[in-house]
Amino acid sequence: MRAIQITEFGGPEVLTETELPDPVAGPGEVLIDVSRAGLNYADTHQAENSYLSKTELPIVPGGEIAGMTSNGRRVVALTSGGGGYAQRAVAPAATTFDVPEGVDDLTALSLVVQGATAWLLLRRSVNLLEGESVVVHAAAGGVGSIAVQLAKLWGAGRVIATASTDDKRKLALDLGADVAISSTEENMTDALKEANNGRRVDIVLDMAGGSVTDQSLAALAPFGRLAFYGMASREKPSPVDPVKLLGRSTAVIGMWLPHAFRLPGGVVHRAMDELFTLVLEGKLRAVPGGEYGMSEVRRAHEDLRARRTSGKLLLDPNR
Structure with a gap:
């Protein structure tokens, strides 16, 4: 079969x-003929071995796939440790979800990582309450584009999006954000407060890292929460001082999707069921970000690293 393989760590x-x-497929696994694989920013970290879980070489990258099982089920799945950039892949049965009729591959792949992440951030990590203000950094990206929509659906009082270009900010507004500001604001703390009509913000969803995280934390209102789920800038934020959290009654919460599968009650399956329902009801939509063939995968990673993309990126393993 055709596949993309990494035999040494580095860039694209x-x-x-x-x-x-x-x-x-081994015990408890499913073999899937891959129709599309998802391309994620986390894949660029895996290629250089800077991800949360360390990578053993050689590896076929890619953590999410859509396709058909040998018994004719149309599914979307999370693989275990890679394997998605290929014409066939195996995935644990526990992280394989049947795709309802009327949901295409783009949408299914948008939901299984980015959608589930956005759901968990808002429902579990920050426990969004009706009327609260929500900042969504990288609002035109895979997680951000869904988080904007879910925050509005679930009663956020004001959704503040950040994005790097006019087109991305327009997309965030089209998805339901109340205001969209540049992600390159020199003073993000003041910019967020200004975007919230002069008030501090209640919730920040942050995957940037570095000074964006530091300044976003400084913009939180009492009992505000910052959920940290990525480090796209590849820059670490400043160390968090618990005394300052105490003094401001604020919280910083980390979230990594694999941990959610350890929670009792099938939380991720509940998330997927709700997300599929919202799509079928026309209340939630995936944002297409482009499709790449096997020979274009290096360009895909270059585009991801350069922040040239928006929405959901797909890999077609058959071209």
Whole structure:
């Protein structure tokens, strides 16, 4: 089968198209003929071995796939440790979800990582309450574009989006944000308060890191919460001082999707069920960000790293 393989760590140049044997499903796994794979910013970290979970070489990258099982089920799935950039892949049965009729591959792949992440951030990490203000950084991205929509659906009083270009800010407004500001504001603390009519903000969803995180934390109102779920800038924020959190009655919460599968009660499955329902009811939509063939995968990673993308990116393993 055709696949992308990494045999040494680095940037987009380490992604190499090759022929590999078909994978074999083990106990508790499902073999899937891949129609589309998801391309995520986390994949760029995996390629350089800077992700939360360390990578063993060689590896076929890619953590999410859509396709057909051998018994004719149309599914979307999270793989275990990679394997998605290929014509066939295996995934744990526990992280494989049936795709309802009327939901396309783009939408299914938008929901299984980005949608579930946005759901968990708002429902579980920050516990959004009706009327609260919500800042969504990178609001035109995969998680951000869904988080904007969910925050409005679930009663946010004011949704403040940040994005790097006019087109991305317009997209955020089209998705329901009340205001959209530049992600390159020199003083993000003041910019967020101004965007919230002079008031401090209640919730920040942050995947930027560095000074954006520091300044967003400084913009929180008492009992405000910042949920940190990525570090796209590749810059660490300043250390968090618990005394300052106490003095401001604020909180910082980290969130990594794999941990959610350890929660009792099938939380991720509940999230997926609700997200699929919202899509079928016309209340939630995926934002297409572009599709790449196997020979274009290096360009896809270059586009991700350069923040040139918006919405959901797909890889077609058959072209």
